[in-house]
Amino acid sequence: MTVKSFYVQNMLRKYKKQITSAQLIARAGGSARILQNQDYQDGDAQLSDINRKLLDKNRQRLVERVAREVYENLLFSGSNNPIVEEIKTQLEIDIGFSVLFRHPFPNLSLQIYKESEFGPIKLSGDEKEDVLNKLWAISLDKVNATML
Numbered sequence: 001m002t003v004k005s006f007y008v009q010n011m012l013r014k015y016k017k018q019i020t021s022a023q024l025i026a027r028a029g030g031s032a033r034i035l036q037n038q039d040y041q042d043g044d045a046q047l048s049d050i051n052r053k054l055l056d057k058n059r060q061r062l063v064e065r066v067a068r069e070v071y072e073n074l075l076f077s078g079s080n081n082p083i084v085e086e087i088k089t090q091l092e093i094d095i096g097f098s099v100l101f102r103h104p105f106p107n108l109s110l111q112i113y114k115e116s117e118f119g120p121i122k123l124s125g126d127e128k129e130d131v132l133n134k135l136w137a138i139s140l141d142k143v144n145a146t147m148l
Contacts, residue, residue, distance in 0.1 A: 020073040059147070067143040071136055083142060090138050095131060099123075 070083065092098045100113040100120055112128050113120035123131065 017079065021079065023073065063144045063147055064140065066147070067136075067140045070143060071139045083146065087135070087138050087142050090142070091131070091135055094134055094138070099131060 070087070073079075098115045100115060102111045102113065112123045112131055114123055114127075
């Protein structure tokens with residue numbers, strides 16, 4: 001009995017999505033506990049400027065950490081998460097065309113394709129870098145806006 005390589009690749013791709021989603025959920029659970037502990041400790045007391053700056057810095061680090069997880073794991077794995085869909089929609093609006101992200105195998109680099117009427121067209125190195133920079137900025141803004 002032979003198994004076609006498409007089925008094997010598809011199965012491995014789905015397993016990879018499940019693993020990355022599970023890792024994100026595990027990391028996000030720890031981040032949520034940190035935020036809850038900070039909110040509980042703060043209470044209704046007035047915070048000094050130093051404490052406020054420290055909390056803002058901690059919040060910014062947490063926002064960057066969550067944005068990095070969204071950016072690295074969910075966006076490129078083809079997740080149907082609503083935040084991911086909003087980020088992809090905003091990216092398409094900003095760059096003027098829709099893109100496809102492909103990670104052929106775990107050890108190969110990410111490939112980005114521009115969707116056109118003639119089919120997918122692979123982006124050059126500079127175009128790829130521009131898309132990834134815009135994607136990171138959008139991810140950071142979206143996570144910052146949605147975090148409490």
